[in-house]
Amino acid sequence: MMFSQLSDAISNGLFLLMIAGIPLIAACKKVKVYEVFVDGAKDGFQLAIKIIPYMVGMLVAIGMFRASGGFELIFSWIGPFFEKIGVPTAVVPLAVMRPFSASASNGILLDIIKNFGGDAHVSHLAATMMGSTETTFYVIAVYFGVVNIRRTRHAVPAGLIADFVGIVASIIVCRLLLV
Amino acid sequence: MLNIIWLGLIILSVVFGIITGKIPAVVASVTESAKFAFELALGLTGIMSLWLGMMRIAEEAGFVRALAKAIRPLMRRLFPDVPIEHPAMGAIVMNIAANMLGLGNAATPFGLKAMAELETLNPRPGVASNAMCTFLAINTSSVQLIPTSAIAFLAAAGAAHPTDIIITSLVATTFSTLAGIVAVKFLEKTPMYRLPKPEVSYDVQPAQ
Numbered sequence: 001m002m003f004s005q006l007s008d009a010i011s012n013g014l015f016l017l018m019i020a021g022i023p024l025i026a027a028c029k030k031v032k033v034y035e036v037f038v039d040g041a042k043d044g045f046q047l048a049i050k051i052i053p054y055m056v057g058m059l060v061a062i063g064m065f066r067a068s069g070g071f072e073l074i075f076s077w078i079g080p081f082f083e084k085i086g087v088p089t090a091v092v093p094l095a096v097m098r099p100f101s102a103s104a105s106n107g108i109l110l111d112i113i114k115n116f117g118g119d120a121h122v123s124h125l126a127a128t129m130m131g132s133t134e135t136t137f138y139v140i141a142v143y144f145g146v147v148n149i150r151r152t153r154h155a156v157p158a159g160l161i162a163d164f165v166g167i168v169a170s171i172i173v174c175r176l177l178l179v
Numbered sequence: 180m181l182n183i184i185w186l187g188l189i190i191l192s193v194v195f196g197i198i199t200g201k202i203p204a205v206v207a208s209v210t211e212s213a214k215f216a217f218e219l220a221l222g223l224t225g226i227m228s229l230w231l232g233m234m235r236i237a238e239e240a241g242f243v244r245a246l247a248k249a250i251r252p253l254m255r256r257l258f259p260d261v262p263i264e265h266p267a268m269g270a271i272v273m274n275i276a277a278n279m280l281g282l283g284n285a286a287t288p289f290g291l292k293a294m295a296e297l298e299t300l301n302p303r304p305g306v307a308s309n310a311m312c313t314f315l316a317i318n319t320s321s322v323q324l325i326p327t328s329a330i331a332f333l334a335a336a337g338a339a340h341p342t343d344i345i346i347t348s349l350v351a352t353t354f355s356t357l358a359g360i361v362a363v364k365f366l367e368k369t370p371m372y373r374l375p376k377p378e379v380s381y382d383v384q385p386a387q
Contacts, residue, residue: 040235044228063212118338
């Protein structure tokens with residue numbers, strides 16, 4: 001409990017440091033802070049509007065697949081393999097879902113922690129996996145969307161390789177460091 | 180790649196939906212997800228404007244360039260095609276710094292800004308440049324130093340040592356980031372993903 005309060009305090013502190021610190025130091029350097037701020041902020045709307053089609057496309061396809069029970073089918077295919085190498089099958093949904101949906105994988109992580117308790121190895125493994133991977137498809141769709149890139153070349157395979165290595169590394173590291 | 184994955188997800192959800200009898204849920208998810216996507220994008224507008232404004236101030240004050248210069252050797256190796264003084268470098272550095280500190284809602288605007296700046300250096304509109312792919316590989320490998328939300332979940336469930344996962348996450352995320360960089364640098368040279376030979380009109384880099 002202590003630490004989560006501390007980490008909250010740290011992230012709040014950093015946030016305020018940026019929000020107040022950047023304009024303050026800039027003002028000392030004779031930057032017209034408010035005018036410059038407004039000028040930069042103008043781009044926000046354009047950027048948000050530009051990513052809408054990409055977000056709709058990606059989230060609809062992922063939402064349909066989730067609703068169809070497709071992810072459960074994949075879990076049942078991969079599950080036995082995880083079992084064979086001695087990895088708790090409870091983390092399979094997290095590993096599969098992680099590149100597609102942040103909210104779904106957050107929900108899975110919470111479920112695991114709720115069911116197995118905060119001190120269980122599975123919970124620590126799931127938390128580590130969560131911390132070493134990203135919502136690859138969402139990031140790629142949105143970041144490329146903003147500049148209208150349609151040929152993404154090797155970005156998807158590279159991102160998935162990074163996620164895969166993150167998951168494998170989590171399994172190994174948790175087995176070595178957390179007993 | 181995205182074409183195949185997108186089509187695959189849609190076709191497979193119809194097929195699986197028929198097999199599992201969940202077609203009504205699949206149909207409902209289409210409108211729900213579309214609405215959610217729009218709300219999510221619109222919800223980003225405010226926070227995006229805020230951080231882009233902050234970033235412009237930081238740019239004017241010269242912080243961003245100073246930050247990029249401070250880690251110049253690393254940046255030059257990762258992004259050989261981007262001049263060190265270019266605004267793209269600053270936005271990339273800000274994005275990675277925000278990700279490391281776990282300031283997710285600041286990271287996205289900086290990241291989108293970085294992509295927009297990288298696009299100004301891209302001679303082939305619509306085709307991802309090597310620098311863009313490298314930037315995304317770093318981004319999608321997660322570079323967060325302290326997984327604050329996961330720690331909070333564990334702490335809330337009464338874990339004795341929720342902070343144990345800091346070290347495991349740090350080691351795992353280091354491996355995933357290294358793997359992402361190695362993969363992106365290797366793949367960019369393979370015949371399947373190599374950029375086409377520049378055409379005559381692309382010989383000259385567009386002026387900034």
